[in-house]
Amino acid sequence: MIPETPTHAAIKSLVQAQFAPAAQAYVTSATHAYGVDLARLVALAKPRGHEIVLDVATGGGHTALAFAPHVRLVVASDLTFSMLQAARQHIQAQGFQNVAYVRAEAEQLPCPPASLDIITCRVAAHHFADVCAFVQSAAAALRPGGQLLISDHIGLDDPEQDAFMDRFERWRDPSHVRAYTYAEWRDFCGAAGLQVEVCEDDPREAYEFDSWTARLRMSEAERHALSDWLLAAPAHLRERFGVVAQDGRVVAVQGTFGIVVARKG
């Protein structure tokens, strides 16, 4: 059964409970540390060296680290304190000193109006309690001409596929609120006065089922149940989401990801 959508406060608590004990796992996670979208985000932003960047929900700090060599200052923000400490340790170990760390909520960014050149948010917006408030807050903090770059799970236009993906993502991670479609991102950005310039798919490798479920400490019983549920799905859905089984257990499943870039006029 799909869990009910929790309240704003409950989502914040879930996110912190989910990520605080797993902070180091997100620093070392191959999915988060080595995605090709990191270089793509930098390429799309085209920084010239003078920019101030805010990386919202920095997690293991990978996006902040990707931008640090190309801009003047990166502010890495996250709701979870231990994630920030883990990110700082990781980034400082790479020798970058132009990264600052701030604990903040995505929906209430602590930045003055028109103060930032670039705002990034990678593999995080699907956790936000109020994604519209986040986009509004980001738009207010951007200077005219500034960019908001989102890299995240992307919802699907086909309702059956979308519901299937939502089910397995939320089963594995109860703090997964929603993967939004490109059309929804266009709506959020448009309402905040941002013009969407890029919507592009980010074809990622399939999740390696064991490490994907272990990172969020799913119990063995839940992993079995999720695996059985995926294997019992109709063939067209198993094919669409790249479900691969070995010895009666799922070993891989595929999510959908994409990049959205919007600019403030």
Added chain:
Amino acid sequence: MKNLWRVLGIAAVVGVGIMIYRMIKQYREDSVFDLAPAAAAPGQKRSISPELLSILADPADKGPIELLTDGQGKEWLVNRRNGYRYPVEDGIPIMLLEEGEKNKDESLIQK
């Protein structure tokens, strides 16, 4: 009778002790920002750079904040319009609205 005076004496000493403790506690709370320096004390490294400070705002009203150090050497980011105080922990500003509200100090408000 002698025991009664002894008990009263002890009670008086305890009472005076409590009063002194409360006075000291109140004084320390009142004077928490007496020593708030505009710049770092000699040899003391501030954890928030001027550039970072310039792009931080109170999440409540998005207005500017000041970096103050209290009498115990703890740093706070303070909004003098509403008295909200955001703590700096392990060099990381905690810019959560509920933290600002929780640590609000109306004596810091400048009209």
